[in-house]
Amino acid sequence: MNFFDWIQSVDLSCVRFVRHNLSNGFLDFLMPIVTLIGENGIFWIVVTIFMLMFKKTRKCGFVMALSLIFGLLFVNLGIKPLVNRPRPYEVDEGVKLLVSKLGDGSFPSGHAACCFECAMSLLLCKYKKCATAAFAAAVLVAFSRVYLYVHYPTDVITGAILGVLFAVASYFTVTKIYAVLKKSETL
Numbered sequence: 001m002n003f004f005d006w007i008q009s010v011d012l013s014c015v016r017f018v019r020h021n022l023s024n025g026f027l028d029f030l031m032p033i034v035t036l037i038g039e040n041g042i043f044w045i046v047v048t049i050f051m052l053m054f055k056k057t058r059k060c061g062f063v064m065a066l067s068l069i070f071g072l073l074f075v076n077l078g079i080k081p082l083v084n085r086p087r088p089y090e091v092d093e094g095v096k097l098l099v100s101k102l103g104d105g106s107f108p109s110g111h112a113a114c115c116f117e118c119a120m121s122l123l124l125c126k127y128k129k130c131a132t133a134a135f136a137a138a139v140l141v142a143f144s145r146v147y148l149y150v151h152y153p154t155d156v157i158t159g160a161i162l163g164v165l166f167a168v169a170s171y172f173t174v175t176k177i178y179a180v181l182k183k184s185e186t187l
Helices: 003-022 026-054 055-083 111-123 128-147 155-185
Strands: none
Touching: 003 026, 003 128, 003 155, 026 055, 026 111, 026 128, 055 111, 055 155, 111 128, 111 155
C-alpha cells in the first residue's frame, strides 16, 4: 500500500467513525446550519465588507479580503480542480447525505480555508475576542464538513493550514502597502 492509499484508508476510516459513533438527531439538525458559515464565503464576505466600511477596521477588512481572494484563486480555482479528489460519499456510495451533493473535488476544503483565513486575519489584526469566536466557528465548520460526509479530515486540515498561511501572507502584504502609503502620506 502506497502513502496516498494509506492516507485515503485512514481518512475514510475517520469519516466512517464520525458517522457511526457521533451521528445523532441534534447534530443532524445542527451541522447543515453550521456549515453555512463557510458556504461560498458569503458570511465572511459580508463581514469583510462591513469592516471595510469603517476606518478603524479597514486594514483588517483589506487583510480579510486579500485572504479570501487567495483562497478563491489557490483553493477553489487551483488545487481543487487539479487534485479532483472524490468526496467521501462518492467512495462510500449509498450514504444518506444531509446536504446536497457537490460538483467539485474534495481536497482541500474551501469552507475550512475561508473560515480560517478570516479567523487568522482577525487575530493578526488584534481583534482577539472576534478571532476567538471566529476560530471556534472555523473549527465547527471544519468538523461539520467531515460530519456531513463531504470532506475527509485531511481536506479540512489542509484547508485550515492554507487559510492560516493566506491570512499571514495577506497581513504582511497589506501592512507593507499601508507602510508605503503612509510614507507618501496618501492614507
